[in-house]
Amino acid sequence: MIGPGSQPRPGAPCLACPLRLRPAFKDKSDEEVRFIQSMKLDHRWLPAGADIIHPGQEDAELYTLFSGWAFRYKSLPDGRRQILNILLPGDLAGLQAALLNAAQHGIEALTDVELCVFPRKRVWELFQHRPALSYEIAWLGSREECLIDENLTSVGQRNAGERIAALVISLYRRAEALGLVSENSFEFPLKQQQFADALGLSLVHTNKTWAKLRRAGLFSIANGRLTLLNPRLTERMALLFDEAPVHRPLI
Amino acid sequence: MIGPGSQPRPGAPCLACPLRLRPAFKDKSDEEVRFIQSMKLDHRWLPAGADIIHPGQEDAELYTLFSGWAFRYKSLPDGRRQILNILLPGDLAGLQAALLNAAQHGIEALTDVELCVFPRKRVWELFQHRPALSYEIAWLGSREECLIDENLTSVGQRNAGERIAALVISLYRRAEALGLVSENSFEFPLKQQQFADALGLSLVHTNKTWAKLRRAGLFSIANGRLTLLNPRLTERMALLFDEAPVHRPLI
DNA sequence: CGCTGAATTGATGTGCGTCAAAGTATGTGG
DNA sequence: CCACATACTTTGACGCACATCAATTCAGCG
Structure with missing residues (x-):
């Protein structure tokens, strides 16, 4: 509409x-x-x-x-x-x-x-x-x-911390490919309820785990922007397999 | 077959x-x-x-x-x-x-x-x-x-019983569309470990919930075939939204 | 008959959900 | 500028669904 x-x-x-x-x-x-x-x-x-x-x-x-x-x-x-x-x-x-x-x-x-x-x-x-x-x-x-596929694997197999890390990394990479990242940070408009719905977690548990990861220094969030403070650690926490597919269509 | x-x-x-x-x-x-x-x-x-x-x-x-x-x-x-x-x-x-x-x-x-x-x-x-x-x-x-999408929704939002019911119904319908169903039953080759991996649950919990649903009369399984005993109840338990897409390509 | 993998069942712990309330923005109108 | 409402975030207390560990039973098969 x-x-x-x-x-x-x-x-x-x-x-x-x-x-x-x-x-x-x-x-x-x-x-x-x-x-x-x-x-x-x-x-x-x-x-x-x-x-x-x-x-x-x-x-x-x-x-x-x-x-x-x-x-x-x-x-x-x-x-x-x-x-x-x-x-x-x-x-x-x-x-x-x-x-x-x-x-x-x-x-x-x-x-x-x-x-x-x-x-x-x-x-x-x-x-x-x-x-x-x-x-x-x-x-x-x-x-x-x-x-x-990636999300399903997260929701089915990863625990709360791993899921959050995986989703953050995934969004970070996609934003980066679009040129939306600067200084390791990008706009992050998701409300916690939406974030929780994406992760298959309750809002409360999402919040608590999220806070824990921030305290661990993985990333921070301020006035609608998310900053990846420790990409390496975040990737490791996310238990990634390998790269997301490159943005390059046509053989 | x-x-x-x-x-x-x-x-x-x-x-x-x-x-x-x-x-x-x-x-x-x-x-x-x-x-x-x-x-x-x-x-x-x-x-x-x-x-x-x-x-x-x-x-x-x-x-x-x-x-x-x-x-x-x-x-x-x-x-x-x-x-x-x-x-x-x-x-x-x-x-x-x-x-x-x-x-x-x-x-x-x-x-x-x-x-x-x-x-x-x-x-x-x-x-x-x-x-x-x-x-x-x-x-x-x-x-x-x-x-x-359907699986992700299951794994993210439904509890064990609902997930099992939803997966069974989904497979039943697809098998039916292929003419593989007779007498409400169809071949069901999944081992419980695989079933659990599809549901995002542990093997043990899958087994226990599975047993509960059988005792409730939803379906039964015998020599590799699954029989849907109570499709209505199973659908209701699965909290389905609506139909799966019809198998009819081309506008 | 014994070997092997799968299904089943019980006991115990914990990650996450639920309930409840307090804290923090952001906006609206007086 | 303050009072107030609405929406979102954060924190604590408590319980349950599900995971994990460990046996036991069952089914197929050489």
Whole structure:
């Protein structure tokens, strides 16, 4: 739904998309970008807390997150909620919903967000005429699955401290790849309740463990920014296996 | 189901693929099937417990599971392991590995399996020339993600009894869609340790809760087959939201 | 018949959830 | 600028679901 203050900018120029400047988005030809531009329906603004896609929605469009953070989640009938993964600028939103014709999950804006809107009905057309983009879409889908795999492993196998460390590291790396990190710190808009829902922990226990890790000197948080004070230790605490996949689509 | 005694058939005819008879696989034209046939590299047989893809592998091919069960998993450095999702006949194996050029997970045969092997290097070619198949691949990827979402929600939010019920129901429905259910029962090859690893629970606790649910009359298990005695109650216990996505690719 | 791996059961401890309340922002209106 | 409300964070006390340790039973199999 279009938020109160949203101004669609009909001609928002994809060629000048700031995301293209980021290391993670280098490799698209101007011609491809022009095609994307031609498919782009709208440029939408939503306030923090708004639903980008609500659970069960059948006509959701396909979005890319232009700026801000969002998250995918699933709720149980009794209100418990699991945050499945977190979306950063440049991520696709609604691919599952577009392909499966129904959202089994919701997507909510975590901060104020800007979205580029693409018509879900033309995805099939895109697959017919734009193999490179189709491949990239499939690639982005797989990359998202990879992140969820990681979260599932965390929630299923790691204890509270390990989970927190793993999630922090993962977000740190993704933010870094987008050029959002400076001085080892980046904006961190998650409320503790959301953080807890992402970790599969209670709010209280999340808070206590979080405090413990801060006291141990792993990281600190101040006015909405998180600073990684001891990346090595944090990585070790997270029991990481290996690298997250690099942001480089197309063989 | 094709049993363990089956041998690789070099010219195994996709046109006669038994999976095509299943309700879930109706809608492919003979022409498409012939193309698939032409891409098919091999028909391979692996014993239960074998690795189809090992963690970190960079040159994994793309497979379809022709018969038998398998599972994707991730292991932590200290040996803990999370089973991410379970693969049934007709499922793709190795899509992530093919697209991301490296497997962040392993895939292991749960029973003896037969695999159709497709060259990972030609996936890009497929995207260039076969939009319908590409779309279906993306669709299958999204469907798998959907299953993982479900598991993550289970592991993060449901208690032991709910998790077990949810996993049983999910497998039951998938088996049913493949025509593998008769008399409310289907083959259930998971060992309790594997079941526990899929649920993110300890083996002991899984066993005890499992026993409780059997005593409550939800289901029973005998010589490798699981029978759903009380589907309604099981669904309610699982706290399901809604249906799993239907097996019908292409808009 | 004995070997081996899996399922089952009991005893005991603890990580995490739940309940409850205090502390700290941030905002709104007088 | 202060009073007050609302939302979020932090801390403590207590209980339970689940983990861990340790046996015992059971099933397949040479």
